[in-house]
Amino acid sequence: MREYRLDVGDVELAVVEWPGSDSAAPASPVLLLHATGFHSRCWNQVVKHLSGRHVFAVDLRYHGNSGSTGEADWNVLANDISVLVERLDLHDIIGVGHSVGGYMVARAAAAHRDRFKQLVLIDPVITAPETYEFSREMAAKINAEDHPVARRRNRWQDANEMYLHFKDRAPFSTWQTDVLRDYCDYALQPATGGDFQQLLCDPANEASVYTSQAYSDAVLQDLPRLHLPIALLRAKYTGIHTGDFSNSPTWPELASALPDCEDHYLPQLNHFIPMQDPALVAKFIEQALIR
Numbered sequence: 001m002r003e004y005r006l007d008v009g010d011v012e013l014a015v016v017e018w019p020g021s022d023s024a025a026p027a028s029p030v031l032l033l034h035a036t037g038f039h040s041r042c043w044n045q046v047v048k049h050l051s052g053r054h055v056f057a058v059d060l061r062y063h064g065n066s067g068s069t070g071e072a073d074w075n076v077l078a079n080d081i082s083v084l085v086e087r088l089d090l091h092d093i094i095g096v097g098h099s100v101g102g103y104m105v106a107r108a109a110a111a112h113r114d115r116f117k118q119l120v121l122i123d124p125v126i127t128a129p130e131t132y133e134f135s136r137e138m139a140a141k142i143n144a145e146d147h148p149v150a151r152r153r154n155r156w157q158d159a160n161e162m163y164l165h166f167k168d169r170a171p172f173s174t175w176q177t178d179v180l181r182d183y184c185d186y187a188l189q190p191a192t193g194g195d196f197q198q199l200l201c202d203p204a205n206e207a208s209v210y211t212s213q214a215y216s217d218a219v220l221q222d223l224p225r226l227h228l229p230i231a232l233l234r235a236k237y238t239g240i241h242t243g244d245f246s247n248s249p250t251w252p253e254l255a256s257a258l259p260d261c262e263d264h265y266l267p268q269l270n271h272f273i274p275m276q277d278p279a280l281v282a283k284f285i286e287q288a289l290i291r
Contacts, residue, residue, distance in 0.1 A: 005065070008083040013058055014065035015084075016040045018047055020054030027289055028092040028117050032057040033081065033101030035272075036125075037149070037206045039064030041186035045179050046274055049282030053289065058084060060104065062205040064186070072144070072208035074100075074216035078107035091115050094288045096281075098122040098274050099249070100209065103219055110222035118288040119230045122281060123271050126219055127240050128251040135214035135240070147207035156197045159184040171246040175275040183275075223257045229291060230261040231284050235269050246270040 002019070005012040020027070030053055032043045040057035041064075047055050059066040061080050070076060081104050085093065093116045097105035102124025109116040127135070144150060156162045163184040166172040172180055188197040232255050235248040248271050255263035264284075266273065274281045 003065075006084055006087055008080050008087065011061055011067035011069040011080065013061065013067070013080060013084055014040065015059075015088075016057045018050075018053070018055040021052035027053060028094050029090050030055045030094045030096060030285060030289070031085070031090065031105065033060065033095075033097040033105050034058075034063070035099030035101055036209050037063070037201050038183060039186055039200065041182050042179065042275065044182045045176065045278035046282050046285070049279050050285060053285075056088065056090075060101070062209060063201045065200065068202070068205055072205065072212040074103065074209075074212055075218060077209075078104050078111075081105065081108040082111045085112055085115055092117040094118055094120065094285060096120040096122070096285055097124060099271065100125050100213075102126070103216065106226065107219055107222060109228065110225050113225065113227065116228055118228055118291060119226070120233070120281070120284050120288055121230060122233045122273050123235055123248050123250050124232075124254075125213060125216070125249045126223075126251055126254055127249055128253070129217070129220055131240055131251075132214060132217040139211045139214040142211065144208040144211045145204060147211055149210055150203050150207035152199070152203040152206070154198045154203055155191070156188055156199075158197060159188055162187065171270060171272055174246070174270060175272060176278065179275045179278060220257075223254075224259065227259050229288070230258055231264060231288065232258075232261050233264045233266060233273055233281070233284065235271050235273060236267045246272065 003016050005014050034042050040059050043057045061077055062068045095105040095109055095116050102121040103126055189200050191198045234250045237248045237252050240249045255261040269276050
């Protein structure tokens, strides 16, 4: 495994790469994109089930060890991933994205249809067409600094304190222990001028990503252009404005809007599917690799 930063224009993205073991006949690379507020190491337990595979996990702009330049804009975030794919010169990619990461990998695949082999979209934030106007109305009424996420606790003694704080609280209590440990172990950085640690993904940036989702409907134009096999994993849907982040935001009819999509409905799981069952996610990735 190696870690590095890649210049994609006005910002550098942090990448974790597991090179794989079969150099004589390299398989398709796997590109992993995380959810809002998280980071690339939340995929550690999935990668453990992908032994020997060539895997790239990326911190999105404003997240993890990537840069935080500019205003939150989903079109910019998507372009970051498109540029990263070009800079790494990846081909035959198995693109895997969770939540906002699912949105981003779908946009990147639409921009580079010749570079992607298959997608695994895990409860992606691609909502029903009629929801975007309502979301924009909501975004106009609340600034990012007033969003509940902006008030997330951002002062921790260390990763262990963070873990103990979250382990019995929903939705983190539904996660596998090792995944929650990975999230906490790689979520913090020393605070400037203090003896405590703070989140790498600043709550204000995270809130901005949430509020800017209202202007992300460009993905709807990309859906008919995604002529590649797609596995869609989604949890139970109850609407996108419930205030419960464990509910699925995914348009229930998304599979029918895609040319070649298998819809896998998982009502026994919540929005945090990779955190609850990394082995299941790895199984779908392996199926894509051997397809």
